[in-house]
Amino acid sequence: MAALDLKIETGFATLPLPGEVESGDLSLVKRVGKGTLIAVVDGLGHGQEAASSAHAAIAALERYAREPLADLVRRCHTALLGMRGVVLGLAYLDPQAATMTWLGVGNIGGLVLHADATSRPPRIGLVPTAGFVGGEQPHPTSRVVPLTPGDTVVLFSDGIRDGFADSLTLPDTPQSIADFIITRHVKGTDDALVLVARYAR
Helix, strand or coil: CCHHHCEEEEEEEEECCCCCCCCCEEEEEEEECCEEEEEEEEECCCCHHHHHHHHHHHHHHHHCCCCCHHHHHHHHHHHCCCCCCEEEEEEEEECCCCEEEEEEECCCEEEEECCCCCCCCCEEECCCECCCECCCCCCCCCEEEECCCCCEEEEECCCECCCCHHHCCCCCCHHHHHHHHHHHCECCCCCEEEEEEEEEC
16 A cells, blocks of 8 residues: 555534624634644634634644745744733644644644554643743744554644544544534533544545
8 A cells, every 4th residue: 555545634623602693713724835734723712813813723724834844843932922821732744655744732622533443552642832922922832643554633722622532433434523523522611623634544
């Protein structure tokens, strides 16, 4: 099986805080080189100011997508000076290298769920750096993890309750998984977003 035969499939689902028109949680999926950059950005708080901050961060990620993840965080930080700030999770999935590089800043969640149920550990969690982007300059550390075909990556904002991984049906499509999580595991006290990516044939 050649690495070139592999691709990244994605799906996402989002819900604003009840009573809000616009969500401050946004996502990005962008083809970069031979791989795919995925991101979840959560503007601090909720409402229009949170959404404006999230849009500014997404615009910076779009513009500088080819830069290393740590540099992307610095680009977002610069774009957010004078604004409310965001927390974020970034991942670059590289099918040719069969790896994912990721990092997080602030209260953001991420999991790699291995397709092979015998893998130990069966899942790997994203451990973000404390703080937020747009405040003090964050210095996040990126981590590289190997991927095998069928592995599923989930990035999610803090509007999603932890503990959903055990109830997922991994053969489902990324969109089905995202829809399931947003339906069953939303806190209801904040905007919520989940982005699912699969390393697949």
